Amino acid sequence: MHYSNAARFALAFAISMLAAALAYFGWSLDRVARQMPAILQGVDNSSGTIDAVVEQVKHINQQVPDILKRVDDINEQVPGILAQVDKVQQQIPDILQQVQAVEKNIAPMLAESAALRAELPAILAEVEAVRNTVPSVLDEASAYRELVPSVLDESERIRAMVPPTLSRVEGIVASADQVGKNASEAAVQGFFTGIIKTPFKIAKDISTSMLPDADLSKSDKDAIASALRELIEHPEEGAKTSWYNPKSGKRGEIVLLNIFTKNGLECRSIELLPREIMKGKGPVTLCKDKNNTWQVQN
Numbered sequence: 001m002h003y004s005n006a007a008r009f010a011l012a013f014a015i016s017m018l019a020a021a022l023a024y025f026g027w028s029l030d031r032v033a034r035q036m037p038a039i040l041q042g043v044d045n046s047s048g049t050i051d052a053v054v055e056q057v058k059h060i061n062q063q064v065p066d067i068l069k070r071v072d073d074i075n076e077q078v079p080g081i082l083a084q085v086d087k088v089q090q091q092i093p094d095i096l097q098q099v100q101a102v103e104k105n106i107a108p109m110l111a112e113s114a115a116l117r118a119e120l121p122a123i124l125a126e127v128e129a130v131r132n133t134v135p136s137v138l139d140e141a142s143a144y145r146e147l148v149p150s151v152l153d154e155s156e157r158i159r160a161m162v163p164p165t166l167s168r169v170e171g172i173v174a175s176a177d178q179v180g181k182n183a184s185e186a187a188v189q190g191f192f193t194g195i196i197k198t199p200f201k202i203a204k205d206i207s208t209s210m211l212p213d214a215d216l217s218k219s220d221k222d223a224i225a226s227a228l229r230e231l232i233e234h235p236e237e238g239a240k241t242s243w244y245n246p247k248s249g250k251r252g253e254i255v256l257l258n259i260f261t262k263n264g265l266e267c268r269s270i271e272l273l274p275r276e277i278m279k280g281k282g283p284v285t286l287c288k289d290k291n292n293t294w295q296v297q298n
Contacts, residue, residue: 216277220245224272227254232268232286232294235259257283265289267297 216224227243231254244251258269267287285297 216250217245217248219247220250224252224254228270231256231270252277262287262297268294 223243223245227241231239231241234256237256237259240253240255242251242253253273255271255273256268257271260267260269262285265287267285269283269285271283286294287297288294
């Protein structure tokens with residue numbers, strides 16, 4: 001009997017616990033039932049998201065071949081890149097060697113720069129000294145510049161004298177050759193002595209005879225006669241020479257117009273320039289007489 005009550009109690013307790021469990025299960029089901037709409041909404045939302053993810057995955061899958069191709073292209077370029085890297089690495093020792101050489105030269109360059117810097121005051125002092133001498137040099141150059149016109153005039157006169165002189169020399173040489181063919185050595189020597197000393201003569205008063213009314217001083221006429229001596233034996237018509245008298249500052253030219261023979265005498269027609277010197281007179285005729293002297297012909 002005692003055991004029967006205990007069994008009953010245990011059975012009642014078990015039934016009570018079963019009822020409690022059923023009540024909890026019912027409560028849980030009710031709670032799940034209440035949350036079911038939200039769960040279903042979440043599932044729906046997840047389904048939409050999953051569709052987007054699936055679509056993106058499909059798009060990515062479509063791009064995978066291009067990506068793999070690019071990767072293959074890059075892989076093909078890798079050996080070339082590695083080869084260039086190897087070349088650069090091989091050049092690094094030479095570059096480092098050059099850098100070391102430059103570093104070694106820096107000290108001498110700095111020393112040379114310091115030496116130049118030390119010499120700079122002396123150089124500046126020398127430049128200043130040269131600058132101080134410039135005014136005197138310019139003054140001297142100005143003085144020489146004033147002499148240039150007269151020097152040029154004299155040079156021009158000498159230049160004009162060269163052709164007649166050369167012509168005379170050629171004539172002397174030609175005459176010497178002829179004499180050498182027809183005379184002995186002693187005769188040739190005598191000929192040269194005579195030719196060199198007095199090849200021809202010009203009348204002492206020839207410039208006065210040519211220019212009786214010209215406003216010229218004696219030194220002007222002497223300058224004209226000296227220039228005439230160089231021109232008169234010139235073998236070419238149109239030859240000319242210039243004359244200049246530094247005492248009076250007057251100058252001019254003498255032109256050989258014509259070469260001819262008159263009354264068996266060798267003659268020259270000349271003109272003095274500028275024409276104002278002639279006082280309206282025309283060209284002057286000079287002829288060589290039997291004494292080998294040039295005279296003005298009226």
